Amino acid sequence: MILNILHRPDSPERAHLFELEQQYAHENGIRTTILLTPEALHDRDQVATALRHQSEFGDELGLSFHGLTHESIVDLVGYGQEALWLFSLDQKRAIVSALASRFREVIGTDPLSVASYHLDSSTMAIVRELMPSVVAAVAGCFEEGVRVFHGCNHSWYLFNEGMPWGPWYPSKSHTLRPARDEDDWCGIVAVPHLMRDMVLSYEGRNDFWASHPPNVMRGMGYEGEDCPYDRNLIDLFRWQEQFNDGYSYYNSFVSTAWLAEHHAIDDRPEVAQSLYRQQLEYLGKLKKEDSVNDMTMSEFATWFRSERRIGSSELYFAKELLYGSRKHYVWYLDPDQRLLIDATQSGSIGDLRPYTGAVPVATGPESEQLAVGSYPFLVQSQHRTGMQNHFQDGSRTTAILHCGGLELDLGTCPTRVGAVTRKADVTVATLEPVTASLAGTQLSITTAIEIRSGGRTRFRRTISWEGTIAEISLTERIKCAPGTTEYPERMDGVRGAIMKSIETTTDGDELAPAESSLDYGYRGRSLEAESVSAVRGEFPSVNTAVELAPADGQMWRGLVEEGHLYSPYLTLSLTRLISRDQESAVCLQLSSL
Amino acid sequence: MSAAVEPVARMRCPVCFSREIDVLLLHRAGRYYCVKCSYQGDVNEVRAAYARIREKYKNRTTRIPFEQIESL
Numbered sequence: 172m173i174l175n176i177l178h179r180p181d182s183p184e185r186a187h188l189f190e191l192e193q194q195y196a197h198e199n200g201i202r203t204t205i206l207l208t209p210e211a212l213h214d215r216d217q218v219a220t221a222l223r224h225q226s227e228f229g230d231e232l233g234l235s236f237h238g239l240t241h242e243s244i245v246d247l248v249g250y251g252q253e254a255l256w257l258f259s260l261d262q263k264r265a266i267v268s269a270l271a272s273r274f275r276e277v278i279g280t281d282p283l284s285v286a287s288y289h290l291d292s293s294t295m296a297i298v299r300e301l302m303p304s305v306v307a308a309v310a311g312c313f314e315e316g317v318r319v320f321h322g323c324n325h326s327w328y329l330f331n332e333g334m335p336w337g338p339w340y341p342s343k344s345h346t347l348r349p350a351r352d353e354d355d356w357c358g359i360v361a362v363p364h365l366m367r368d369m370v371l372s373y374e375g376r377n378d379f380w381a382s383h384p385p386n387v388m389r390g391m392g393y394e395g396e397d398c399p400y401d402r403n404l405i406d407l408f409r410w411q412e413q414f415n416d417g418y419s420y421y422n423s424f425v426s427t428a429w430l431a432e433h434h435a436i437d438d439r440p441e442v443a444q445s446l447y448r449q450q451l452e453y454l455g456k457l458k459k460e461d462s463v464n465d466m467t468m469s470e471f472a473t474w475f476r477s478e479r480r481i482g483s484s485e486l487y488f489a490k491e492l493l494y495g496s497r498k499h500y501v502w503y504l505d506p507d508q509r510l511l512i513d514a515t516q517s518g519s520i521g522d523l524r525p526y527t528g529a530v531p532v533a534t535g536p537e538s539e540q541l542a543v544g545s546y547p548f549l550v551q552s553q554h555r556t557g558m559q560n561h562f563q564d565g566s567r568t569t570a571i572l573h574c575g576g577l578e579l580d581l582g583t584c585p586t587r588v589g590a591v592t593r594k595a596d597v598t599v600a601t602l603e604p605v606t607a608s609l610a611g612t613q614l615s616i617t618t619a620i621e622i623r624s625g626g627r628t629r630f631r632r633t634i635s636w637e638g639t640i641a642e643i644s645l646t647e648r649i650k651c652a653p654g655t656t657e658y659p660e661r662m663d664g665v666r667g668a669i670m671k672s673i674e675t676t677t678d679g680d681e682l683a684p685a686e687s688s689l690d691y692g693y694r695g696r697s698l699e700a701e702s703v704s705a706v707r708g709e710f711p712s713v714n715t716a717v718e719l720a721p722a723d724g725q726m727w728r729g730l731v732e733e734g735h736l737y738s739p740y741l742t743l744s745l746t747r748l749i750s751r752d753q754e755s756a757v758c759l760q761l762s763s764l
Numbered sequence: 765m766s767a768a769v770e771p772v773a774r775m776r777c778p779v780c781f782s783r784e785i786d787v788l789l790l791h792r793a794g795r796y797y798c799v800k801c802s803y804q805g806d807v808n809e810v811r812a813a814y815a816r817i818r819e820k821y822k823n824r825t826t827r828i829p830f831e832q833i834e835s836l
Contacts, residue, residue, distance in 0.1 A: 324800070394824055394825050399823075399824075399825060399828070400821075400824060403826075407833060409830065410830065435776070435786050437776055437814060490833065493821045497836065
């Protein structure tokens with residue numbers, strides 16, 4: 172596993188804590204990347220410390236865009252705030268230019284690495300233009316958004332949902348979307364701000380559960396001065412090497428404020444210091460065992476360019492660590508989509524980001540999105556209901572069985588991931604069989620989900636049972652809602668359609684598939700047809716079409732359901748009768764409009 | 765009006781925290797109270813509420829060896 176340890180000196184009053192965390196790293200044989208804030212760049216002593224550590228330990232010196240309330244920034248643009256990505260374009264340009272000059276003046280070189288909680292596409296382009304030396308950037312916080320906004324009393328304007336969980340090649344038009352190819356790439360290798368718990372940062376606040384011991388204290392996931400969770404999370408990231416060509420990445424980025432008295436930690440600063448020291452001791456031990464390779468950020472960027480092709484897919488097999496729930500999720504990512512498979516709901520997709528639509532987003536006062544830099548979703552079961560709990564269900568995929576007038580939603584059938592296999596052209600997640608009772612018949616259901624590049628996901632299921640029932644009705648379904656937050660967004664321009672199978676004339680000529688469609692108007696209408704080739708939804712706000720199509724050569728009945736303002740979704744369904752031990756398969760295909 | 769309301773730097777409201785919201789408790793005459801909800805209590809009650817919150821993290825003191833991740 173490759174490791175980056177990142178430190179961010181800021182206030183002169185906390186310079187001793189900067190030196191303390193540097194000491195922790197060096198004592199354990201770990202080099203750091205020191206990302207200097209404007210405040211630190213104006214503090215002669217901290218600059219001297221950073222330069223000394225660069226020379227003595229091989230640490231890298233970079234620039235942090237945090238702390239933009241410093242008087243040098245206020246003097247420059249008239250006010251200060253923390254988020255570079257939320258300044259206007261002219262202010263972003265002025266700040267980046269001024270910090271580049273200041274860095275060169277006091278450090279004597281140009282920075283190779285920069286850091287910000289988020290770097291939107293416009294800021295990234297400015298950095299690329301004004302700081303051509305930069306090869307690596309901390310450029311996003313995985314799944315930081317709605318939950319943290321709530322958790323910080325609606326005062327933390329960082330919306331970064333829908334991004335890669337590990338290092339990536341940001342596209343030019345949306346930093347959080349991985350680039351398709353060299354032309355699409357912005358030119359800088361990005362790493363996330365911390366590695367997140369890939370279960371709990373989906374289910375709740377991402378900032379409680381990360382590679383940051385004081386953050387875990389904020390979430391209260393420790394006891395006394397002991398936090399095994401910190402080490403468990405490191406090991407779970409190491410364990411991912413088997414799914415990504417032997418590669419895994421980890422970083423930690425603890426700023427000095429977290430080692431002092433902090434408004435979000437109900438404990439002594441000495442405990443935070445102790446837990447951070449323990450984390451680095453464990454990483455140092457792993458380094459000695461050759462299980463961890465520490466690099467600076469720019470060294471990592473060079474390695475990444477050499478070893479990870481633009482357009483590669485990534486996989487994370489997430490296992491729940493803290494509650495002891497034994498829950499499993501599988502995350503998959505490539506330049507066409509990011510999706511989350513929820514084994515506890517028998518393989519439902521709980522989050523789907525259709526990168527294939529390549530939606531351009533820049534944040535700032537001039538942009539339509541203002542502060543929301545997230546990559547939009549088509550399915551998000553946490554923000555948009557998911558399984559039914561009150562009125563109706565919301566966005567998700569599921570399969571529903573009918574027999575004897577009764578219904579079984581596989582989303583209610585928890586299971587675990589039995590195996591994940593990765594090949595060049597396909598990733599397969601096979602779930603452990605689920606047993607359930609329907610109309611007095613015991614069923615055993617096996618689900619396998621195949622994911623391929625090009626935005627294709629295939630659901631294969633086999634249902635076994637004992638008894639006299641000849642057939643069971645199976646419905647495969649996706650319920651979509653484009654958006655970025657928990658609130659519904661306008662469905663203007665959304666269109667649903669049923670594509671009938673290709674028909675042949677008596678002369679043997681093929682006719683174009685017949686199509687019936689509806690334009691979304693919140694009127695609760697539906698379209699239905701027998702023997703369809705696909706059911707389709709078009710979502711202009713994410714520039715994406717979704718098709719659910721038969722993939723087993725069988726006849727499926729199609730249903731497209733328009734929602735209404737109390738249930739603002741578009742639902743695509745396929746239904747057929749399935750016999751004992753027969754395999755079914757449907758394919759979910761994303762494409763740009 | 766008295767201005768003797770003392771913000772306490774490192775005590776969050778346990779009720780708001782249970783909703784994943786960080787709200788600092790304020791302090792007056794030995795009692796802590798929340799400005800976002802109706803919670804109030806003394807320091808021991810706050811600490812006891814924190815302990816109850818932690819109970820749901822059943823693995824908070826459990827080291828899971830690398831070798832056991834496969835079967836987790």
